[in-house]
Amino acid sequence: MSTPRDVEITVGYPALPGLEDRLEKRTVKPAEGDAAPWDATTKFTTIGTDVDRVDGLQKASGRAKYTYDITFPGMLQAMILRAPIAKGKLKGLELDEASRMPGIGAVVALKDLGAKVRFVGDAIAAVAGTTLNHVRDAIEKIRAEYDLEEHNVDYVVATDAPLLSATGQIEEPWAEAAELEAALKEAKVTHEATYRTEVQTHSSLETHGGVARWNGNDLEIWLSTQATFGCRGELAQACKAKGIDVGTVTLHAEFVGGGFGSKFSAGIEGLAVCLLAHAAKVPVKLMLDRFEEHTTTGNRPGCLMQARAGVDADGRIVAWDWRSFGHAGFTGSGGVSVPNYYTADAKKRTAHKDLNIDADPPRPMRAPGHPQGWFGAELFLDELATKAGIDPLQFRLKNDREAIRLDQWRFGAAKFGWDAARARKNEAGARFLTGSGLASARWGNLGGAGRGTPHGITCRIHQDGTVETRSGAQDIGVGTKTMMAIVTAEELGIPVARITAMTGHTTDPSGPASGGSTLTPSIASAVRHAAFLAKQTLVEIVAKHIGVPLSEVHCAGGKVGSGTAQLRWADACKLIGPNPIDERGKRHPNYAEKPFHASQCGAQFAEVKVDTWTGLVEVTRMFGIQDCGLVLAKKQAESQVLGAMIQGVSYALHEQRIMDKRSGRMLNGDFLRYKITGVRDLPRLECHMHSIANGHDSVGAAGLGEPPSVATAAAIGNAVFHAIGVPVRHLPITPDKVLAALASKKG
Amino acid sequence: MTVPSDRGFSRRSFLKGSAVAGIATTGLTAAAHAVPAAPESFGPGRHEIALLVNGKEQKVTVETRTTLLDALRDGLDLTGCKKVCDRGSCGGCTVLMNGEPVTGCLVLAMDAVGQSLTTVESLTEGDTPHALVQNFVKCDAMQCGFCTPGMVMSSLACLQKRGKPTEEQMRTDLSGNLCRCGTYGRVMEAIQRTAAGGTGGGK
């Protein structure tokens, strides 16, 4: 059973319809004791098939217990008092009256006197009481006094902001760059334009918050988080810093109602609930309300972007100059990324500057920096291609340097009917104009060795034939549990129904945060390794039982044995005895050899219908193709891609944080006035999972959270440009902007 | 400067007014005890009321300002319905009241006395889950799952009302439910599958 030192594998993928195979050989050296790699030739029974989400019934029945649903007898509810000013200092804080109110169990200050208030919503104090109604009554009795300072919540007028023309174009001169300028001069066609995006909030449906319970010095906390171990450590430290003698800390996040990048930190609400529970000596629950969720838990920053570029007579990009200005809150970064695979041979430059304002800082949000940068860059490319008289698809095929995506462009264009869609002319004077656009997606993460931490997985085989696969990392809705069950089933050769997958308890082996599309590639091969080790142990037991050499016993297809001496899985497991086989798998480092591809590729196509009377844009249909390495849980992967496209429609057409400049407060911090895409806005959506054996570890999976969310808004922006003949360069593409664009065309 | 610590829109004061009005008009006919000649006033303290939930009468202690959502969740531990927006704009707390979908955050618990309430938990009380719940799993009509119970209840109401709903009707009936993960298409598939199987509506 020992692993061969050198293994030849086949990486890549069989032909997409109408195209050619892209398969290559590699010789890799798996770590001692690891399973032999799966590759492009492996015949899977479970991986890549449609498997029901293993916790689907719990979720659909309403019986899944999220942090928000955890409750204990005698538990108190809590809320945070938030600063109503955008900038200043806390001058006075009077909590006594609040603590004497009926039903109040604890009141804690969260800001020291004299400390800075940095945005509307900065946490001042927290109160726990029998019901939220009691807490609200008590919070009204807190007197907080502030020294006010002047604030600014509009990054476009921040001190460092670039000069803008009346039409919103960046007017600041470009910094000198002789070679680039020369290349621009030589180019056959050049173009320059400014793009802009607005602040988007994560809008997870379960708000941030937690339930804390102290047993002496031991803290147990349920937290709505996408980083169980990170938050566990953060809270242990933060409580110690507050002078609490902290024993063990156990964190639970078995079900999490969305995160999208906003839930890496336990935040002030996480600390507050621990402090309140400690002071009240009973369990306390503190979940933010919707306004707090919109205004205090981060966002995708808005940005200004400007590009100038040129193409030669062949339509190749020869010069590319890009600069961006991103809003950061009172701290943080508003970074923007742009595609680099179109400009491999160009003289190029990119620059970015953060602009601080007195508002809630950005947090990572699904492909941080990407949807905004791709919107600007891909729309700019379409404008440039149009000037040069080249079809946008042909322009991509000429300039894109990533071979996988070149296949995806061709396959996707055929599926979508690109040529026909672009050839269709809108009738002159028609009220409704249709148009089509496309855009690329990219993300790079093969998991490394879980970012340098040797993450583990527990696999147990019980004598009743059931199997557990357990990780202390969280499943924030992407299907991590299902993926773990599928990989385990595949390795053991048994049905998924025998397997229980568990996530979210820090009493299980450590796993990474759900961020940057790292979780699956960081733990999938550890899940497999744990199952592989457990299988070896079972095989040893069976070999002894039937009296054949170990090397002759196999475990596959629901049977364990050798030749005619085969035991059914259930019978083999009966030999285990009362103590289960209990193995700990680990994430070995990626193979030293080059993977087939180090970053995930994707492409999306969109069709829109624009009402020229109202300016309303409807996305009528979209097609997306996405690679995430080897596709493990197909149905859940498709759900994730379709969901990313829906979020992209939302970002393209609806979402915008609106700030009141005078008060510094968000004006639409709810779901009535902050619109996210609903079922009425849903286009006809189709996606194709492009499964690729990357050959970087024993499984070869890459992450999927970010990549499909990169392209959508850009493809829609391009489709609107095609429909109305003028670009709308400012997200979200709302009716007013469409009407203004149409008017500019007439004028 | 002293800033009053009001956290914004104060529903407490709003509800105080509307609760009294609500009881004076509709609440009394529904109350379990005899109707007094003059409108009886409740509050501001706590009262025990009986709610008819999933066919069983259950006692729960509420204030006049307590919402049906809070009563179900905090009083009866029926945590399938979720508080997401608390303003009737997301559908996360959808339950059926006399067969009609309502958002639990916009109904006062006392106004629900005497009404027949159905929560998502009722669909898995029997030996096999309701076909709609099974089809949500089959169609993977969920990701994080936080909106899912509300989606299931709006879908159930859609099926009960329409039998075999058209796409347009499904979009109408689900238009009050928000899903951040983007499961709308698969939710509609689950409804259609259930309608085709003929089990929509019953258990």
Ligand code: FES
């Ligand atoms: S499944 Fe996450 S909000 Fe709908």
